[in-house]
Structure formats: C-alpha cells, structure tokens
Amino acid sequence: MTRWTASLPMYNVTPEHAAWWRSLLSDSLAIVARASDLGDITIGNAPAGELMSHWRRKDLLLSQTCGYPYRMLGLANDVHLIATPIFDAPGCEGPRYRSVIVVSAQAWKRGAKTLEACRGLRAACNGADSHSGMNALRHAVAPLARDGRFFASVLWTGSHAATLRALTSGAAEVGAIDCVTFALLHDSHLAPFDGVQTIGMTASAPGLPLIASRALGEEQADVLRDALDAALAADPERARKLRLRGFARLAGEAYAEIETFANTAAQYGYTELR
Structure with a gap:
C-alpha cells in the first residue's frame, strides 16, 4: 500500500497557529482520502534544518515551501505546484x-x-x-x-x-x-x-507555494486542490485566524519573478546581502 506524508511548516508562528494549520491539513486530507484511493497518509512535522530533503521526498503528499528554493534551488523540477495561498494581511494582493x-x-x-x-x-x-x-x-x-x-x-x-x-x-x-x-x-x-x-x-x-511530489498523479493533484478549497470553506473562523482567504492556482512560471529579483540585484553588482 502507498504511504504518504504531509506537513505545513512555513507559518507556524505560534503553537496556536501550528494547531490551526494542522487542523486545516487534516480536514483537507480527510476529503482527499474519501475522494481518491491514495493509501495511508501521515501528518508529520518537517525536520528543522532539513527542509530541502523533506520537500524532495517521493512520498510527499503536501507541504509548503518558499519561492526561492522552488525557483532558484531547483525544487520546481521535483514537485507539483499545487496552489498558492491568498492571505488577508497588509502587503498581500491576491496570491x-x-x-x-x-x-x-x-x-x-x-x-x-x-x-x-x-x-x-x-x-x-x-x-x-x-x-x-x-x-x-x-x-x-x-x-x-x-x-x-x-x-x-x-x-x-x-x-x-x-x-x-x-x-x-x-x-x-x-x-x-x-x-x-x-x-x-x-x-x-x-x-x-x-x-x-x-x-x-x-x-x-508570488506567495509561498504548496507543493507535492511528482509521484502524485495529475488527477490526484486536482483532487488535492479541490480538497483544500473545501476544507477552507468549511471553517470560516479557522480561516480568519490564519488570515487565509483562498488558494490560487498559479503556473510554475509565475515564480520566475523570484529569479528576476536576484538578477536585478546582480545588475547593480549586489549579489550578496552584505
């Protein structure tokens, strides 16, 4: 039987936020389990200091990364881009x-x-x-x-x-x-x-993308996207606490902007933060 792991490591800024993210993840994966025969799914904690290896796991059903490793460190070659969260916070516009x-x-x-x-x-x-x-x-x-x-x-x-x-x-x-x-x-x-x-x-x-292993099929990835939408809508109070308004489905090329930031700085001769 196939076994999968999932985690949302990026916005667990307090234990309370970590619990709300875990709850959203649990509800999303319960919907996925009912809609698609994926086998066993374990919600875990991404290992501190080893996120790149975690994000490249073949059994990764869902996690969240930063746009920099996704675009600049080659992660896009190894994962599905599932969705990009839309947050209600000063400085955010859509995804x-x-x-x-x-x-x-x-x-x-x-x-x-x-x-x-x-x-x-x-x-x-x-x-x-x-x-x-x-x-x-x-x-x-x-x-x-x-x-x-x-x-x-x-x-x-x-x-x-x-x-x-x-x-x-x-x-x-x-x-x-x-x-x-x-x-x-x-x-x-x-x-x-x-x-x-x-x-x-x-x-x-573009905001921090939700990703999954490329071992996940395209149809299963769509089931996962729909499950995230459904779980978000099911608990408006949880969404409010997470400042989460929805999920956008961006193309991977949207993250080329991350590389443009680096290239623009390099044109000024400023290749390192110092």
Missing part, C-alpha cells in the same frame, strides 16, 4: 506578498526611517535561501549599495521571529519580515516585538 522592512527602536530614534538611512546598520536575516528575508531585501537595497556593500554586517538568525528578537535585543538593527508572518505575530500580541518600527515594504512576488 502575492511583500516583506515588511523593519528597524529596531534604537535605530528609529537615531533617524533610520527610510531604507537609505539604514546604510551602515547591522542587518538580520532568517536565511540565505529565503525570498522574503534575503532575496527581496537584497533587491530593495541593490540600487543603494556601494561597491557591493550596504550593511555593516548581516546576522543569520534562522527564522523571522528570531530576526525580530535580534532587533529587540540590540543584536541587529534592520531586517525584512514576510508580511504574513508579521501580521500573524502581531495577532498573537507577543511582547518581545514591541518597539520594532516599519519603514517600508519590498516589491511584491
């Missing part, structure tokens, strides 16, 4: 999103109220393979960089929440946060993010 550019309270008081005024500050970034934290910020900074440099240093934090903590602790002064993550964290009223100031947003790009 597109932006990054919120933020500075620490101390940097704000010293006059860092525009991106250009952030020259020479200490940046924080969740990861080098992140569109929202790295690629979008690199694209925004590139026209302002001099000799391939803009920031005094870059601290790699591992997550957007950790980037915000770095700003509040004084370990860094500026960063870019996925606008959906930023909105969900604000909803949770977490005190450690008090004092962080928004100074702008990056250009928009």
Whole structure:
C-alpha cells in the first residue's frame, strides 16, 4: 500500500497557529482520502534544518515551501505546484506578498526611517535561501549599495521571529519580515516585538507555494486542490485566524519573478546581502 506524508511548516508562528494549520491539513486530507484511493497518509512535522530533503521526498503528499528554493534551488523540477495561498494581511494582493522592512527602536530614534538611512546598520536575516528575508531585501537595497556593500554586517538568525528578537535585543538593527508572518505575530500580541518600527515594504512576488511530489498523479493533484478549497470553506473562523482567504492556482512560471529579483540585484553588482 502507498504511504504518504504531509506537513505545513512555513507559518507556524505560534503553537496556536501550528494547531490551526494542522487542523486545516487534516480536514483537507480527510476529503482527499474519501475522494481518491491514495493509501495511508501521515501528518508529520518537517525536520528543522532539513527542509530541502523533506520537500524532495517521493512520498510527499503536501507541504509548503518558499519561492526561492522552488525557483532558484531547483525544487520546481521535483514537485507539483499545487496552489498558492491568498492571505488577508497588509502587503498581500491576491496570491502575492511583500516583506515588511523593519528597524529596531534604537535605530528609529537615531533617524533610520527610510531604507537609505539604514546604510551602515547591522542587518538580520532568517536565511540565505529565503525570498522574503534575503532575496527581496537584497533587491530593495541593490540600487543603494556601494561597491557591493550596504550593511555593516548581516546576522543569520534562522527564522523571522528570531530576526525580530535580534532587533529587540540590540543584536541587529534592520531586517525584512514576510508580511504574513508579521501580521500573524502581531495577532498573537507577543511582547518581545514591541518597539520594532516599519519603514517600508519590498516589491511584491508570488506567495509561498504548496507543493507535492511528482509521484502524485495529475488527477490526484486536482483532487488535492479541490480538497483544500473545501476544507477552507468549511471553517470560516479557522480561516480568519490564519488570515487565509483562498488558494490560487498559479503556473510554475509565475515564480520566475523570484529569479528576476536576484538578477536585478546582480545588475547593480549586489549579489550578496552584505
């Protein structure tokens, strides 16, 4: 019997959000199980630090990735693009999103109220393979960089929440946060993010895609897409808590914009966030 695994690792910003995402996933897969004979399905947790290998699993029924590994690191060659969520958050337009550019309270008081005024500050970034934290910020900074440099240093934090903590602790002064993550964290009223100031947003790009292994057939992929729509509609309150309005069915080529961000920065000679 075929066995499948599924997880939604990208927007579990609090334990409560993780539970709501797991509930949505469970309901979606229950609909899939009734509509298609796929065999056993296990809802698991994506291993921290090993997401690329997780996303390339042959038995992956559903997960969520970032547009950067999907387009720039070859993941598109290994997976089905199932859908792109549509969120209700400042910075989102349909299935597109932006990054919120933020500075620490101390940097704000010293006059860092525009991106250009952030020259020479200490940046924080969740990861080098992140569109929202790295690629979008690199694209925004590139026209302002001099000799391939803009920031005094870059601290790699591992997550957007950790980037915000770095700003509040004084370990860094500026960063870019996925606008959906930023909105969900604000909803949770977490005190450690008090004092962080928004100074702008990056250009928009297609949101974080839901993916499945290419071992899944095309008809089964369509069943999965329909199941996501049905599960979302079945619980409006859960959708509200997740700021989730729907799912768009984009073509994979829509994510070429992610590469355009990188290419534009390279034209300015700014190939690394620094």
